[in-house]
Amino acid sequence: MNILSIECTHxxxxxxxxxxxxxxxxxxxxxxxxxxxxxVPLIDQVMAEAGLDRHELQAIAISSGPGSxxxxxxxxxxxxxxxxxxxxxxxxxxTMPAMAASLPDKADKIMAVIPSRKGExxxxxxxxxxxxxxxxxDEIARGSAADVLAAASGHAGLVVVGRGLAEIIPLLxxxxxxxxxxxxxxxxxxxxxxxxxxxEADAAELNGITPxxxxxxxxxxx
Numbered sequence: 001m002n003i004l005s006i007e008c009t010h011x012x013x014x015x016x017x018x019x020x021x022x023x024x025x026x027x028x029x030x031x032x033x034x035x036x037x038x039x040v041p042l043i044d045q046v047m048a049e050a051g052l053d054r055h056e057l058q059a060i061a062i063s064s065g066p067g068s069x070x071x072x073x074x075x076x077x078x079x080x081x082x083x084x085x086x087x088x089x090x091x092x093x094x095t096m097p098a099m100a101a102s103l104p105d106k107a108d109k110i111m112a113v114i115p116s117r118k119g120e121x122x123x124x125x126x127x128x129x130x131x132x133x134x135x136x137x138d139e140i141a142r143g144s145a146a147d148v149l150a151a152a153s154g155h156a157g158l159v160v161v162g163r164g165l166a167e168i169i170p171l172l173x174x175x176x177x178x179x180x181x182x183x184x185x186x187x188x189x190x191x192x193x194x195x196x197x198x199x200e201a202d203a204a205e206l207n208g209i210t211p212x213x214x215x216x217x218x219x220x221x222x
Contacts, residue, residue, distance in 0.1 A: 001018065002057050002059075003195070005061040006039065006063065006079050007063040007075075007185070007187040008039065009063050009066070009075070009095045010115060012032055012163065013042070014042075014186040015039070015187050017046045024188055026187060027042050027049065028186070035071050035075065039078045043078075054086060055086065057086060059194070060079050060083045060091065061093055061194035062079040062091070062092055063075065063093055063187070063190055064211060065212035065213060066095060066140065066213060066215075067095055069213060075211075080206055091194045091197050093193045093194055094136060094138075096114065096122065096124050096140060099161060100131055101131040102182070102186075103161055104184055105159075107128065107157060107159040110160075111124065111125045111126075111151070111158055111159070111160045113148055113161070113162035119145070119167075120143065121142065121145065121168070122140055122142050122214060123143070124137075125151065125155065125158070134193065145167045149168070149175060157178075159177070159180055160177050161179075161182045162179075163181065
């Protein structure tokens with residue numbers, strides 16, 4: 001299956017392409033805060049490197065959040081535009097369980113953490129069994145670094161995954177949890193889940209697919 005995948009939810013920007021022969025081509029950008037200007041050129045780049053025409057695509061996958069309000073909106077808009085233009089199904093993949101499932105070293109329990117507003121974080125704990133089966137729960141909390149620490153404490157062998165969590169990393173010392181920087185979570189990570197969701201679900205209406213913001217946007221993050 002030829003499927004294009006986009007991940008730009010927080011502090012990272014990547015586009016991946018799976019082709020019928022099983023090969024995956026992936027491109028990255030450090031210009032995460034310029035997603036509006038960077039995403040379409042990245043899509044063109046990955047298509048060119050894979051030697052595939054856009055009309056050969058069969059589906060688009062998008063990391064649906066939670067994450068940065070602006071990046072989620074831009075990523076979803078670009079994904080919808082490509083899907084509309086080519087008449088393709090759009091597959092939203094929940095960001096937090098996909099990030100947890102992408103941990104290379106498997107653990108019994110994994111906590112995914114994503115920055116929300118300043119001083120606040122989204123966080124959720126997943127069991128390895130549910131990550132492997134794709135039967136993800138939707139219980140995502142939002143709170144301070146102290147709230148993240150409280151949720152992580154008491155879980156023996158818990159692995160916390162996230163990007164640039166400078167406030168949280170020192171707090172985890174002595175909690176029993178291990179922190180892993182989530183550089184392994186990219187657009188490529190979405191593809192196995194997108195294939196499963198595509199096979200299991202009826203095609204969704206594009207107008208009904210929205211970013212999973214988990215909060216209302218307010219000016220200046222207040």
